[in-house]
Amino acid sequence: xxxxxxxxxxxxxxxxxxxxxxxxxxxxxxxxxxxxxxxxxxxxxxxxxxxxxxxxxxxxxxxxxxxxxxxxxxxxxxxxxxxxxxxxxxxxxxxxxxxxxxxxxxxxxxxxxxxxxxxxxxxxxxxxxxxxxxxxxxxxx
Numbered sequence: 030x031x032x033x034x035x036x037x038x039x040x041x042x043x044x045x046x047x048x049x050x051x052x053x054x055x056x057x058x059x060x061x062x063x064x065x066x067x068x069x070x071x072x073x074x075x076x077x078x079x080x081x082x083x084x085x086x087x088x089x090x091x092x093x094x095x096x097x098x099x100x101x102x103x104x105x106x107x108x109x110x111x112x113x114x115x116x117x118x119x120x121x122x123x124x125x126x127x128x129x130x131x132x133x134x135x136x137x138x139x140x141x142x143x144x145x146x147x148x149x150x151x152x153x154x155x156x157x158x159x160x161x162x163x164x165x166x167x168x169x170x
């Protein structure tokens with residue numbers, strides 16, 4: 030089964046900000062997993078907080094980014110798929126499948142469809158998070 034990346038902007042029916050953005054902070058502590066994003070042009074910022082995080086991975090590798098662009102549904106040479114988007118919900122996730130396999134079935138029993146794979150893309154980073162949900166808050170400059 031092929032993974033499907035669905036933009037959170039499409040799911041929620043709203044645009045958060047346009048253009049490129051960068052990762053300002055990433056915080057993982059006992060209570061939460063939070064990332065702060067800033068627009069490359071301008072001062073717009075967003076705080077994305079994930080709830081009940083089970084697992085996450087972070088990559089700053091442009092090669093992985095290009096591989097992802099070539100394999101996701103909706104890819105084209107102009108990279109329109111990623112334009113003005115930063116957060117995706119991944120359906121048919123290989124990451125969740127992997128987590129179920131390495132946990133010897135423990136995660137699969139615990140999951141029961143409550144956890145989701147979220148993918149964050151910035152100008153330079155890829156962040157994947159398995160969590161039960163997220164909130165997004167606009168930040169003042």
